[in-house]
Amino acid sequence: MKRLIMAVWKWTDDRIGISDMLGPSMGHLVPKDSKWWYVFGSATLLAFIVQVVTGVALAFAYVSSSSQAYETLQFITNQAPFGRILRGMHYYGASAMVLMVGAHLAQTFLFGAYKYPREMNWATGVLLLGMTLGMGFTGQLLRWDQTAAWSVVVAAEQAGRVPIIGDWLARFILGGNTIGGATLSRFFAIHVFLIPGMLIAFIGVHLWLVLRHGISEPPVPGQPVDPKTYRQSYHKFLEKHGHPFFPDGAWRDFVFGTGLIVAIALLAIFVGPPKLDLPPDPSILGADPRPDWYLLWYFALLALIPPKVEGFVMILVPAVIGTMLLIVPLMSNKGERAASRRPWSIAVVCLSVILIGSLWVVGVASPWSPNFNPGRLPVAVIGVEAGPVFQGAQLFDDRGCLNCHLVKGYGGRRGPDLTYIGDELTQDNMVIRIVNGGVNMPAFGNMLKPGEIDDLVAFLSSRKREKGKL
Amino acid sequence: MSPRWPAGLRIYAMNENDIEPPHPEPPSIEPPKGEPDLPHGRIVMETSQMETDPECVSRRNFFTKLCIALSGVCAMVLGVPVVGFIVAPLFRKTPEEWIALGKAESFEIGKTVNVTFLDPSPLAWAGITAKSAAWLRRVSATEFIAFSVNCTHLGCPVRWLADAQLFMCPCHGGVYYKDGTVAAGPPPHPLTRYDVRVVNDEVQLRAMAIPITTTL
Numbered sequence: 001m002k003r004l005i006m007a008v009w010k011w012t013d014d015r016i017g018i019s020d021m022l023g024p025s026m027g028h029l030v031p032k033d034s035k036w037w038y039v040f041g042s043a044t045l046l047a048f049i050v051q052v053v054t055g056v057a058l059a060f061a062y063v064s065s066s067s068q069a070y071e072t073l074q075f076i077t078n079q080a081p082f083g084r085i086l087r088g089m090h091y092y093g094a095s096a097m098v099l100m101v102g103a104h105l106a107q108t109f110l111f112g113a114y115k116y117p118r119e120m121n122w123a124t125g126v127l128l129l130g131m132t133l134g135m136g137f138t139g140q141l142l143r144w145d146q147t148a149a150w151s152v153v154v155a156a157e158q159a160g161r162v163p164i165i166g167d168w169l170a171r172f173i174l175g176g177n178t179i180g181g182a183t184l185s186r187f188f189a190i191h192v193f194l195i196p197g198m199l200i201a202f203i204g205v206h207l208w209l210v211l212r213h214g215i216s217e218p219p220v221p222g223q224p225v226d227p228k229t230y231r232q233s234y235h236k237f238l239e240k241h242g243h244p245f246f247p248d249g250a251w252r253d254f255v256f257g258t259g260l261i262v263a264i265a266l267l268a269i270f271v272g273p274p275k276l277d278l279p280p281d282p283s284i285l286g287a288d289p290r291p292d293w294y295l296l297w298y299f300a301l302l303a304l305i306p307p308k309v310e311g312f313v314m315i316l317v318p319a320v321i322g323t324m325l326l327i328v329p330l331m332s333n334k335g336e337r338a339a340s341r342r343p344w345s346i347a348v349v350c351l352s353v354i355l356i357g358s359l360w361v362v363g364v365a366s367p368w369s370p371n372f373n374p375g376r377l378p379v380a381v382i383g384v385e386a387g388p389v390f391q392g393a394q395l396f397d398d399r400g401c402l403n404c405h406l407v408k409g410y411g412g413r414r415g416p417d418l419t420y421i422g423d424e425l426t427q428d429n430m431v432i433r434i435v436n437g438g439v440n441m442p443a444f445g446n447m448l449k450p451g452e453i454d455d456l457v458a459f460l461s462s463r464k465r466e467k468g469k470l
Numbered sequence: 471m472s473p474r475w476p477a478g479l480r481i482y483a484m485n486e487n488d489i490e491p492p493h494p495e496p497p498s499i500e501p502p503k504g505e506p507d508l509p510h511g512r513i514v515m516e517t518s519q520m521e522t523d524p525e526c527v528s529r530r531n532f533f534t535k536l537c538i539a540l541s542g543v544c545a546m547v548l549g550v551p552v553v554g555f556i557v558a559p560l561f562r563k564t565p566e567e568w569i570a571l572g573k574a575e576s577f578e579i580g581k582t583v584n585v586t587f588l589d590p591s592p593l594a595w596a597g598i599t600a601k602s603a604a605w606l607r608r609v610s611a612t613e614f615i616a617f618s619v620n621c622t623h624l625g626c627p628v629r630w631l632a633d634a635q636l637f638m639c640p641c642h643g644g645v646y647y648k649d650g651t652v653a654a655g656p657p658p659h660p661l662t663r664y665d666v667r668v669v670n671d672e673v674q675l676r677a678m679a680i681p682i683t684t685t686l
Contacts, residue, residue, distance in 0.1 A: 067597020149599065150626060153680060154641070157625035160682035168560065170682040176559040177679030180600055181593025186556075283586040283603035285619055285627040288640040302624070303642045307656040311685065368643045372629065400634030404643070414643045442645050442653030447635055 029242030030249040031217040037111070038215065040104035042253035043260050044132075045203065047097035050264060051135070054090040055192065062142070064188035066181050069144035070279050077273060088268025094136050096264055098294040101125075101132050106349050109328070112337030113216035116227040119329035121209045124202050126325045131199050133294065138191035140292045144184055149280035150289035152183055161311045179282050214238065215249075219337035227334055288369070297356045300363030370403040371412030381408045383462060392459025395452055399444065407463065415441060422464040430457045565590050568667070568674040571606060577614070577673065582607040582630050582648060585616070590677050604664055604675060605630055605637070607648065616664035616675050617650050622683050623657040637661065658683060 013019050061080055063072045076083035105125065108114055114122035137155070141148045152173065159169035175182030217237055243249060274292075278284055291299050298317075305313050339346050374397075379385055382393040396402055404414035425433070434453055437443030448456070567590040577583065585606045592600030605617040605628075617637070619627045626641035636653060637646040645654040650661035662681035667674050 065595045065597070066593075066599040067595050153620065153625040156680070157620075157623075157682060160684045166684045167682055170684075171560045171679075172557065174680065176562055177564045178589055178602065179680070180589055181596035182559045183599065186559075279598055281598040281601055283584075283601040285584060285603060285629055287627050289626055303656075307658065310656060311658075369640050370638050370643055370645075372638070372640065398633040400631045400636055400638070403631065403634070403638065437654060440643065440645075440654045442636060442647065 025211055026246040026250075027244045028211060028214070029238040030215045030245045031238065032241050032243050032248075033218050034215055034249065036252055036256070037107055037218070038249075039253050039256040040100050040107055041210075042250075043256055044097060044100040044104055044128075046257040046260060047093050047100055047264075048199065048203070050093035050261065051090065051097060052196070054086050054093060057086050058090060059192065064142070064185050064192075066144070066179075066184045066280070069142070069184055070276070073144065073276055077276065084272060085265070085268045087273035088271070089264050090139075091273050092264045092267040092271075094139055094292075095294065096260055097132055098136055100260070101129050105129060105325075106353075110339045110345055110349060111216060111219050112225070112339075112342065112345070114329045114333075115225045115335070115337060116230055116329075116333045118209070118213050118216060119333055121206065121213065122329050123326055124206045124209065126322070128199065128202050128206060129325075130322060131195050131202065134195050135191060135199070136292060136294050138187050138195065141187045142184070142191055143274065143276065144280050145277035146280055146284060146287045147277045147289050149179055149183075149282060150287045151291065152179060152187070154289055158314055161314050163315075179280075215245075216337075217241075219339070221336070221338040221341050223337075224335045225333075225337055290363075290366070293360065296363035297359035300359040300366075303366070303368045304359075304362070365413070367413035369412075370400075370414050372403065374402040374411045377402065377407060377410055381410060382459070388455045388458035389462045390459075392455035392457070395448075395456050396459055399447070401456075404441070418460060418463055420463055420465050422461045425460075427457050427461055430460050564677070564679060566676050566678060568669075568676050571673045571675055574608075574614075574668050574671050574673050577606065577608040579608050579610060582632070584619075584630070585675070587675065587677065602677070603627075605661075606666070606673070606675070612668065614666045614668065614673055615650070616666045618662040618664065618681050620662070620681055621657055622652075622659040622661065622681070623655070625680065625682075628661065658685060 058076065061072055061076050061083070063069055073087075077087055078084070108122065108125065141152055141155075156170040156173040159173055160166040162169055171177060175186050214234060217234065278286070290296065301317065302310060302314060336342055376397045377393050382390055384390050396405075396407075402411040404412045406413055406417040406419065408419050421430070431453060433441070434448070434456060435443065435445035437445075444453075569587045569590065571585045571587065582605055584603055586601055586603045589596065589600040589602060603619050605619060607615045607617070609615055617628075621628050621639040621641065621644050623639065623642055623644045626639050628637040628639045628644070628646065630637055635648045637648075637650070639645070639655070639657070643655045644652070644657040646657065646661050647653045650663065652658075652660055664678060665676040667676075
């Protein structure tokens with residue numbers, strides 16, 4: 001039997017040339033000390049393979065019709081054998097791909113591996129990062145529920161800010177003038193055919209470049225890159241300190257990749273896929289669209305910047321970040337690679353992580369969003385059951401103040417916490433604020449009667465710290 | 471008949487029978503030392519010699535340009551219908567039809583209510599996505615205002631807080647007064663209004679595209 005299998009393999013290999021084709025790639029020399037720091041690229045590729053495999057499987061049941069997609073998702077999640085796990089694996093696979101491509105980018109940057117002669121490795125990698133985020137966003141929209149439908153509108157509105165062609169882009173995203181039959185199918189085509197096709201092409205180029213220029217050797221302080229001598233010294237280095245990629249170098253990729261897939265599967269099994277919201281009915285207005293976690297930082301950024309510059313930030317921030325990443329090798333393609341000799345590179349990575357992480361944390365809390373279900377202030381918080389203070393508290397609930405302001409843990413976080421506002425503002429100042437409003441507060445002067453303002457001020461003035469407590 | 475090959479052409483071949491010599495003196499069939507053997511019967515022409523032969527240059531230029539031109543033709547043949555098909559929805563005109571919302575007396579003066587209606591010409595498979603909504607306010611016995619539900623900031627659906635007499639957006643906290651003007655937060659413009667009319671005591675709204683804010 002073994003002989004037969006070997007004979008079949010030899011015949012097939014001879015006719016197709018598998019060994020000739022893959023042999024040099026598998027056996028090419030890589031630096032011996034390129035260890036665990038170098039697994040993120042292959043992990044990204046593996047996550048992409050997970051996405052392709054699970055995506056193809058999901059496409060067996062998913063119907064990309066605006067009217068039926070939601071029902072097919074319900075079927076996949078709740079009825080189809082393994083459907084819930086597959087949806088979960090597709091979701092966590094996407095998360096893994098974003099995380100791994102981010103880690104790969106950071107490692108490449110810190111190791112100065114974008115320098116000569118690997119400038120185009122870096123550039124194609126940056127494009128692959130953009131495509132990965134594009135896949136993440138379009139994938140979220142294929143989860144065709146209320147949040148997805150409204151996210152399409154948000155995307156169209158953002159595209160609308162692009163000068164000159166903004167309106168055209170927005171209509172292109174919507175598939176017409178409104179959400180409708182044409183909306184979902186175009187995102188399906190983009191998510192399933194267009195971007196994956198580009199991803200596969202650029203992954204091919206990226207891998208070719210990795211083979212062409214070799215895996216960068218771990219940087220050594222005091223050994224700068226000199227384009228005149230680099231290739232020669234790199235090949236000498238490989239002859240001395242290299243070993244074949246497979247299996248000597250690749251085993252770590254397999255170990256890490258296996259761990260990644262197991263983690264994806266465990267999350268899919270025990271945490272499950274993201275829950276489906278209400279159906280994508282544009283006439284239901286209770287939607288609260290939020291991007292998935294990997295774009296939540298950008299959502300937070302748009303909420304926190306001053307409205308006057310928001311349009312510019314909306315368009316320029318992605319363009320500037322993309323352009324800056326692309327031109328990194330053009331700014332410095334030689335010299336020291338070691339992060340210890342490029343402390344600014346550590347600062348850039350740390351600042352980026354802190355900035356994106358902070359925005360992400362704020363995005364999860366979304367304190368700028370009003371609380372639409374604040375309930376009513378209990379008597380225990382108000383302190384009395386009748387009189388102006390009580391009447392003021394009722395107005396505070398009814399007139400939407402509680403949607404945005406917090407009082408002893410009740411209410412929203414859009415505006416300042418008013419738990420102790422009686423200690424901080426005089427009654428006159430309160431009246432001025434209530435009547436005139438502010439940047440993020442409506443002017444209630446035309447909506448409240450003088451007696452109502454008095455009651456509100458009475459309630460707010462009673463919000464004081466207890467004596468003896470700080 | 472011997473083929474007309476440029477003078478000085480070198481031929482490498484493994485099988486001399488495959489090649490008819492172009493010159494009285496047959497060229498060497500052995501590759502020069504240091505150069506690899508070529509596959510069986512393969513002919514290699516030195517490009518430097520082709521580049522200097524005017525006739526050859528002319529033919530090669532022609533074929534190069536022909537290939538580029540034909541590639542362009544192929545791209546056009548494929549591209550025109552593909553691009554046309556993809557961007558076609560942009561040019562599909564939504565008929566701005568008047569849509570009946572109900573009898574005027576069913577709307578209370580001073581109240582703002584949510585009204586739902588269907589896209590005037592939905593695609594057959596649009597399903598529930600053909601539905602749409604607006605906020606309708608009866609200002610007086612004869613005056614109605616209909617607001618788009620889309621926040622002018624980023625298009626999220628604004629909600630009406632009846633007691634507060636405010637529209638609020640869940641996404642970034644945009645707030646509008648009851649007349650649709652901006653009360654607070656990031657919205658750059660008031661809520662977009664639909665055309666509304668009353669015909670035979672019936673309130674009608676003219677359907678329109680989702681308003682897109684295009685100013686920076």
